[in-house]
Structures are given as C-alpha cells and as structure tokens.
Amino acid sequence: MxxxxxxxxxxxxxxxxxxxxxxxxxxxxxxxxxxxxxxxxxxxxxxxxxxxxxxxxxxxxxxxxxxxxxxxxxxxxxxxxxxxxxxxGLFLVIVALRQWGEAYLYERGEKHSLLVETATNRKVAALQLMSSDGRELTCDKTSVQKLAK
Amino acid sequence: MxxxxxxxxxxxxxxxxxxxxxxxxxxxxxxxxxxxxxxxxxxxxxxxxxxxxxxxxxxxxxxxxxxxxxxxxxxxxxxxxxxxxxxxGLFLVIVALRQWGEAYLYERGEKHSLLVETATNRKVAALQLMSSDGRELTCDKTSVQKLAK
DNA sequence: TCATCCTAGTTCTATAATAAGACCAGATCG
DNA sequence: CGATCTGGTCTTATTATAGAACTAGGATGA
Incomplete structure (x- = not known):
C-alpha cells in the first residue's frame, strides 16, 4: 500500500x-x-x-x-x-452504528442483539441530534463551518 | 490477506x-x-x-x-x-465520531471545523443516549441482550 | 514436584488491498 | 476543431491481513 x-x-x-x-x-x-x-x-x-x-x-x-x-x-x-x-467516550459512536445497522441492514423478522437499559431491560431510545436550545435537528438543517474556535 | x-x-x-x-x-x-x-x-x-x-x-x-x-x-x-x-441515516454516526474527535483529539486552542445549525449558526448540542422514557443513560447503565426479536 | 495444559502473544508466509501515477475515452470549452 | 477537464481504468511497488506454526511463562493437577 x-x-x-x-x-x-x-x-x-x-x-x-x-x-x-x-x-x-x-x-x-x-x-x-x-x-x-x-x-x-x-x-x-x-x-x-x-x-x-x-x-x-x-x-x-x-x-x-x-x-x-x-x-x-x-x-x-x-x-x-x-x-x-x-x-x-466512543460509546455513542458504537450506539449510532448499532442503530443504523438495526434500521437498514436486517430483513424483517431477522434476529439481532439489542441494547437495553440494564435496570429495566428496556430498549434504549434512538439517538437524536438537538440544537443548542433543544429542538430536534435533521442532517439537512446543519452545516460544517471550517476552522472555527 | x-x-x-x-x-x-x-x-x-x-x-x-x-x-x-x-x-x-x-x-x-x-x-x-x-x-x-x-x-x-x-x-x-x-x-x-x-x-x-x-x-x-x-x-x-x-x-x-x-x-x-x-x-x-x-x-x-x-x-x-x-x-x-x-x-x-449515517449522519448520527458521523456526528458521534466528530464529537468524540473534538473532545479527545485536539489540544486546547487547536482549531477544528464545527457542526452548526445552518439557520442560527449555533453549535449543535452533544448527543446523548436516553432510556425509552427519556432519562439520560451512560454506558455503564446499559447492556447488550443477545438475539432478541 | 513435575508433567501438562492454558494464555498471550511472536514469527512466518501467501495473498489481498492500497498508493501513486500513467493512461484513456468522452464531454466541455474557447 | 483543438485543448483541456472529468471520470474513470490499469499497472506496479509496497503494506496489511489471514492463517497457521511456534514459544515462553503461568496455572493446574496428580
């Protein structure tokens, strides 16, 4: 290479x-x-x-x-x-990959492992991107600003 | 290989x-x-x-x-x-990678690009994992259940 | 205690993937 | 219509990986 x-x-x-x-x-x-x-x-x-x-x-x-x-x-x-x-700190990266995989890479009815809250045994919620003041954002509402801070 | x-x-x-x-x-x-x-x-x-x-x-x-x-x-x-x-759908994967990179891979004062809400030009919020009923979760409060559904 | 098995690697070899650049056909521009 | 741009393909040298063999030191058990 x-x-x-x-x-x-x-x-x-x-x-x-x-x-x-x-x-x-x-x-x-x-x-x-x-x-x-x-x-x-x-x-x-x-x-x-x-x-x-x-x-x-x-x-x-x-x-x-x-x-x-x-x-x-x-x-x-x-x-x-x-x-x-x-x-x-990489936990959310893995969760994001997992949720994408669950959503797009399995046929209906196909089994996969599941991320749950240990205490309640309930599935965790889907990740969401929020604005600084708490509104939900989608990818088309954001942009990358070069070289800030 | x-x-x-x-x-x-x-x-x-x-x-x-x-x-x-x-x-x-x-x-x-x-x-x-x-x-x-x-x-x-x-x-x-x-x-x-x-x-x-x-x-x-x-x-x-x-x-x-x-x-x-x-x-x-x-x-x-x-x-x-x-x-x-x-x-x-991979947007959140990239956002998660970006936020991890910002948090751990830059020296103080080192410049990097920034993800902002286009309309307001304000930085987006940090991603958070939530339980099904809206409480914040950390990685140690979750576990993976093999072969569900 | 000693022989044996387990653990966590290292080393070796073949094959595959990559970087870098040459090359090329068709689209576009002046 | 000639020159250049675009979006690739092909070739070659080099690196990375899979897979297997090998090894040193710790654990196990008789």
Missing part, C-alpha cells in the same frame, strides 16, 4: 477520529470490551481475528490512550484490557 | 454496519457528500485518495444502497453522487 495515508493532522474531527479507530478491527474490539470481554483470548475467539492483528490493534489503541491494561480481575497473574475515559 | 473476513452475516448490528462502511475510506467519502461534495473529482481532490480506490468505494457503496448516482445538478452530462435515505 505504500503506507496508508495518515489523517491525524486533519482539522476535521471526523478524520482525526477515523485515524484512531477507523481501521477494520478497532471498533469491534472496543465493542467487545464494552460488552464485557477483557482478555486477549476472549476477544480473539469472539472476533475470529488473527492474533497478530489483534495484538497490533491492542498495542495501537493503548498507545493512543483508548484502552489500557490492568491486572486481571480473576486474581491470576494475567492482565486484561479496559477502556480509558477516552475509550468510553 | 487471504480475503478480508466478512461481517455481513453477524447478528450484531455493529458488525454488520462496519461490514458496509467500516473500511478505511467509506465514512470519509460519506462525510464529504454530507458536506456538499458530489462529484468524483471534488471528493478525490478533497480526500487525496487514489482514484482507483475511490472508484471502488463508490461502486461498493452504490451496490449496498448507501449512495446513488444522479445527473449533475449543473446541467452538464456528468453525474454526481448523492446519499440515499439509508446513506443519510
């Missing part, structure tokens, strides 16, 4: 975000950690990803501060991967 | 979504179209992506119903790329 282009210097936050987690596996790894998988082997088995690729991804995500290693919670000498605050 | 693994059959909506738009360029292309770039040349120049890669991505996104070609709005015989309803 002659070295994949880097987007880390862009002044578009979307490009920078994708520079960190926009590759083929990172968001799935992060989803798995949100879902309670913390050990290398658990994630590797769940995703079916090559171990070398998983090791490289985990290393990259650690270096970039999305996740970190911690001593295993089961008392053994192994370590496990947990999300940092920055990593937990 | 011995053929990249496909995630299209997964029953996790996040995985299916990433199967469609989880590669290195698709979301940036879609962002560009949201930002008003509709012609091949505009997108190619803005992203700096190889033309062959862009052509392949546009073809793939068309086949999957995320975007489609339409006659050029400037009257010439060329065509342009526009988002379908399914494609416009």
């Amino acid at each position: 002659v070295k994949r282009l880097s987007l880390g210097e862009e002044n578009c936050p979307v490009a920078r975000a994708l520079d960190v987690i926009g590759d083929w596996w990172s968001l799935l790894i992060i989803r798995d950690i949100f879902d309670g998988l913390h050990r290398f082997g658990e994630i590797q088995e769940n995703l079916g990803v090559a171990k070398g690729v998983l090791a490289a991804r985990l290393r990259n995500l650690s270096e970039r501060g999305v996740l970190e290693t911690a001593p295993a919670s089961d008392g053994t000498a192994y370590s496990e991967y947990v999300l940092t605050k920055k990593g937990r | 011995v053929k990249r693994l496909s995630l299209g059959e997964e029953n996790c909506p996040v995985a299916r979504a990433l199967d469609v738009i989880g590669d290195w360029w698709s979301l940036l292309i879609i962002r560009d179209i949201f930002d008003g770039l509709h012609r091949f040349g505009e997108i190619q120049e803005n992203l700096g992506v190889a033309k062959g890669v862009l052509a392949a991505r546009l073809r793939n996104l068309s086949e999957r119903g995320v975007l489609e070609t339409a006659p050029a709005s400037d009257g010439t015989a060329y065509s342009e790329y526009v988002l379908t309803k399914k494609g416009r």
